[in-house]
Amino acid sequence: MSNLRKVILVVGLLFIAIQFIQPAHNKNEQALPTDFAKIYQLPANVERILQNACYDCHSNNTSYPWYSNIQPMASMMARHIKNGKEKLNFSDFGSNSPRKQISKLKEIANQIKDDEMPISSYKAMHKKANLTKEEKMLIMDWMNKTADNLSAEN
Amino acid sequence: MKNIFFGFVIGATTLAACNDSNNKVAENKNDNRDTAQVKAQAGSSTATTATVAEVKGTTSIKEIVTTYLQLKNAFTKDNSNDAASAGTSLQTAFKNFDKIALTAPQEKLFEEVADDASEHAEHIGKNGGNIVHQREHFIMLSKDMADLIKTLGNGGQTLYKDFCPMANDGKGAIWISETKDIKNPYLGKAMPTCGTLKEEIK
Ligand SMILES: [Cu+2]
Numbered sequence: 001m002s003n004l005r006k007v008i009l010v011v012g013l014l015f016i017a018i019q020f021i022q023p024a025h026n027k028n029e030q031a032l033p034t035d036f037a038k039i040y041q042l043p044a045n046v047e048r049i050l051q052n053a054c055y056d057c058h059s060n061n062t063s064y065p066w067y068s069n070i071q072p073m074a075s076m077m078a079r080h081i082k083n084g085k086e087k088l089n090f091s092d093f094g095s096n097s098p099r100k101q102i103s104k105l106k107e108i109a110n111q112i113k114d115d116e117m118p119i120s121s122y123k124a125m126h127k128k129a130n131l132t133k134e135e136k137m138l139i140m141d142w143m144n145k146t147a148d149n150l151s152a153e154n
Numbered sequence: 155m156k157n158i159f160f161g162f163v164i165g166a167t168t169l170a171a172c173n174d175s176n177n178k179v180a181e182n183k184n185d186n187r188d189t190a191q192v193k194a195q196a197g198s199s200t201a202t203t204a205t206v207a208e209v210k211g212t213t214s215i216k217e218i219v220t221t222y223l224q225l226k227n228a229f230t231k232d233n234s235n236d237a238a239s240a241g242t243s244l245q246t247a248f249k250n251f252d253k254i255a256l257t258a259p260q261e262k263l264f265e266e267v268a269d270d271a272s273e274h275a276e277h278i279g280k281n282g283g284n285i286v287h288q289r290e291h292f293i294m295l296s297k298d299m300a301d302l303i304k305t306l307g308n309g310g311q312t313l314y315k316d317f318c319p320m321a322n323d324g325k326g327a328i329w330i331s332e333t334k335d336i337k338n339p340y341l342g343k344a345m346p347t348c349g350t351l352k353e354e355i356k
């Protein structure tokens with residue numbers, strides 16, 4: 001066997017080997033009483049945008065396309081979900097104090113305004129996560145309005 | 155073509171490997187924490203000096219205020235890196251706060267504020283170089299600080315609550331200052347004197 005072939009073989013085997021590393025899936029269908037959609041009056045269009053663009057990394061329910069089971073994408077996704085949920089988990093939003101809910105609502109509006117979220121590598125793979133200007137305005141307005149109402153109550 | 159394939163696979167392997175080791179480090183950290191807790195519990199009857207110090211805490215409202223003011227002053231100078239290091243110090247000051255002298259309602263408010271404020275401080279600390287994002291967190295942090303000072307006092311120095319209507323995309327924002335003159339932390343050198351004195355906190 002030529003050297004080149006050996007290298008291809010080794011690399012190929014490595015590629016197969018890493019496929020056995022499969023991070024546990026983030027999937028829990030049961031909605032908590034602290035779910036974002038349960039604690040706020042969430043308009044259907046706002047909920048749909050959040051589901052399409054944010055819930056994969058910021059909820060207890062990721063929808064996994066086929067390629068997300070192939071390494072290294074699977075590990076990258078798992079890392080995004082772990083870090084993302086630490087900062088913001090829509091499935092358990094109500095477990096935050098009102099003060100923290102207000103902060104998170106404003107942070108969501110800020111991240112969308114600054115085009116920081118959704119993460120750009122994710123947008124490249126998910127067409128629906130590329131929000132239009134109108135969709136962005138809708139989310140930002142709703143988040144800011146909800147934060148203001150909550151501030152007035154507390 | 156072959157090179158591209160190699161590159162991809164090698165990159166893939168490294169990524170998977172890196173990710174794996176990261177997780178291990180995180181797990182180890184958790185393990186350590188667990189052991190520390192177990193030790194603390196086991197040692198509670200023969201309370202060691204270390205555990206006592208941990209319970210008692212080492213910082214007071216004065217340190218929290220001073221560190222916040224350092225952070226504020228870094229923003230008035232548009233200095234993102236100084237803001238980052240002050241942010242990290244502020245996070246530590248919250249973590250090491252001595253709650254022993256607090257009444258129950260004071261402690262409740264402190265816990266709620268600290269939970270929110272330390273996350274803002276942490277993110278200011280981690281975002282040196284991105285002053286826009288740091289200032290977004292500073293708006294919310296300043297609100298937390300105003301509420302904290304209202305309940306726990308000013309830590310022995312006269313403070314001023316200022317308001318700038320142009321900050322926060324025209325929605326306005328407050329901050330706490332140690333000087334009577336306005337020095338705006340949101341607009342920095344671009345508009346250093348925007349704002350008005352709202353309240354003197356003696
Ligand atoms: Cu942040």
